[in-house]
Amino acid sequence: MGNKLGRRKQVVDDKYTRPQGLYQHKDVDVKKLRKLILDSKLAPCYPGDDDCPNANLEECPICFLYYPSLNRSRCCMKGICTECFLQMKTPNSTRPTQCPFCKTSNYAVEYRGVKTKEEKGIEQIEEQRVIEAKIRMRQQELQDDEEKMHKRRELSTSSSIAGPSEIEYCSTAAPSFASAVEGGEVVTSQETCTAPTTRQPQRTRQNREDDFDLDLEDIMVMEAIWLSIQENGRNRSMDYSDVGPSEQYTEEDHRCVPAVNPTASGSSSSPSGGLACAIAALAERQQMSGESSSYSRNMSSSYNEHPSCDRFSNGEELENDDYPHAEGTMHVSPESHLEIPREDGEWADHGSMVAEVGTSYAVSDEMEDDASFPLQGEMVSDLQPNTSSIVPENFEEQMMLAMAVSLAEASARSSPPGVAWH
Amino acid sequence: MSASSASSRKTLSKIACNRLQKELAEWQVNPPAGFKHKVTDNLQRWVIEVIGAPGTLYADETYNLQVDFPEHYPMEAPQVIFVPPAPLHPHIYSNGHICLDILYDSWSPAMTVSSICISILSMLSSSTVKQRPEDNDRYVKNCRNGRSPKETRWWFHDDKV
Numbered sequence: 001m002g003n004k005l006g007r008r009k010q011v012v013d014d015k016y017t018r019p020q021g022l023y024q025h026k027d028v029d030v031k032k033l034r035k036l037i038l039d040s041k042l043a044p045c046y047p048g049d050d051d052c053p054n055a056n057l058e059e060c061p062i063c064f065l066y067y068p069s070l071n072r073s074r075c076c077m078k079g080i081c082t083e084c085f086l087q088m089k090t091p092n093s094t095r096p097t098q099c100p101f102c103k104t105s106n107y108a109v110e111y112r113g114v115k116t117k118e119e120k121g122i123e124q125i126e127e128q129r130v131i132e133a134k135i136r137m138r139q140q141e142l143q144d145d146e147e148k149m150h151k152r153r154e155l156s157t158s159s160s161i162a163g164p165s166e167i168e169y170c171s172t173a174a175p176s177f178a179s180a181v182e183g184g185e186v187v188t189s190q191e192t193c194t195a196p197t198t199r200q201p202q203r204t205r206q207n208r209e210d211d212f213d214l215d216l217e218d219i220m221v222m223e224a225i226w227l228s229i230q231e232n233g234r235n236r237s238m239d240y241s242d243v244g245p246s247e248q249y250t251e252e253d254h255r256c257v258p259a260v261n262p263t264a265s266g267s268s269s270s271p272s273g274g275l276a277c278a279i280a281a282l283a284e285r286q287q288m289s290g291e292s293s294s295y296s297r298n299m300s301s302s303y304n305e306h307p308s309c310d311r312f313s314n315g316e317e318l319e320n321d322d323y324p325h326a327e328g329t330m331h332v333s334p335e336s337h338l339e340i341p342r343e344d345g346e347w348a349d350h351g352s353m354v355a356e357v358g359t360s361y362a363v364s365d366e367m368e369d370d371a372s373f374p375l376q377g378e379m380v381s382d383l384q385p386n387t388s389s390i391v392p393e394n395f396e397e398q399m400m401l402a403m404a405v406s407l408a409e410a411s412a413r414s415s416p417p418g419v420a421w422h
Numbered sequence: 423m424s425a426s427s428a429s430s431r432k433t434l435s436k437i438a439c440n441r442l443q444k445e446l447a448e449w450q451v452n453p454p455a456g457f458k459h460k461v462t463d464n465l466q467r468w469v470i471e472v473i474g475a476p477g478t479l480y481a482d483e484t485y486n487l488q489v490d491f492p493e494h495y496p497m498e499a500p501q502v503i504f505v506p507p508a509p510l511h512p513h514i515y516s517n518g519h520i521c522l523d524i525l526y527d528s529w530s531p532a533m534t535v536s537s538i539c540i541s542i543l544s545m546l547s548s549s550t551v552k553q554r555p556e557d558n559d560r561y562v563k564n565c566r567n568g569r570s571p572k573e574t575r576w577w578f579h580d581d582k583v
Contacts (some may be wrong), residue, residue, distance in 0.1 A: 022437055023435075023437060061532055062496060063441060064441045101530070101532050
């Protein structure tokens, strides 16, 4: 009948136009629900089946019951039965409801009727492709890891000490799909690496090249410049150690200290990578601040609404269907939390937590603070006014610094915002 | 506030019961790596053994998670705590409470016990230091009356409090 043509009206038994009692709905606008179901805007409230006697039923991922057809979220196309959908909306919330699957705000669903054979076929093909892609990615990761290990061993002797900042890793950390189990394996492989402090600088460089188009030559020039400054200001470098940034930072966050600590690695060697590092950090910081802002936006919105137990027992106003399609929102799935890529070890983890805006646990605002590690604070005084003990004194030094900063800025700007989770 | 703990003591709704049975069945077929469900006849409280992932600070250490399901699971998050002794971790308090957003504000009914477990193991595995949260003593003292972590107003900062 009518439902054949564009599914405008569907013939639904009247008893399936109201909730079947899966939940104790309160405040459900029964009339509106009925209209939406008859208009094919929502799936009929068929009673869900406990198991799937034939392949023609779809399982609702919330109640785990089987239905002839489900609604689809506009953001990520995940299915949900009408009664579970009614539970998702929080009418008293100040915040638009998030998609339970991908956390996109302004959760909205549409109904496309029973899946056709073609649709099911396409889905199966897509699933197959996803699985294949995952396998390929996994293989690639393993391969990359091996290569890195080799490179690391080759270069670990030649690389000078630098103070890599933990935030550098976050740009590379985010777009990975390693599962927790895989992560475990990678961590293991890292354990076998015996020289963590010499390993990291080399990595820093790799990252820098990848992400900021700073080629090795630039960095070497910068390091040379830095060394010459260093020659002039040998006394000052002694001052750093007196200032004792290590202590200062240890108290604030144990995690950012070990690899960053310039005094620990010796005042003679550490500054050699210092300027390059400062550049990178500055560039990172710029990128970081972008990330951080979106991050804090997200977090603050989640603070607005502190869930209480009766959150879900409140009924449903059925306005959902009219929500505009959310655009440009972050598609951070709850599961993505599990996908913290391990290949960069502890630093990556820390960074990726920031990237995984929606679901990461216990991410601190302090990330922004910690983003400036001691050397950076010293070199770029405007970023860290409180550690402005070192200011370029002569014209030459100022020029060097300006060069370094502008180079970093330029490369930060020219590099794509980069992280896949955007 | 107190309603959440009260509701968690209420018996499971039909839908919660149904879903948990299915989750358990799925778990038995396909348990998350590193976890063991300790068999009881209580569907509303699961005790799950966690084994620290190899190559992490918690390798070969065994802990127990206690998962209590509220009446309106999965619309409402389960209460998940470590049975003391809890692992030494910057986000795990000595009373077993876990500072992990998906257990509270960021819970979604699309998550499952299995996905929670993987998140917790991931949190353990990414730890670089074995220590308690800085505010451990204060927090644990405040929870002496048996307060549920779900009643805590969590701030998902890092360990700098």
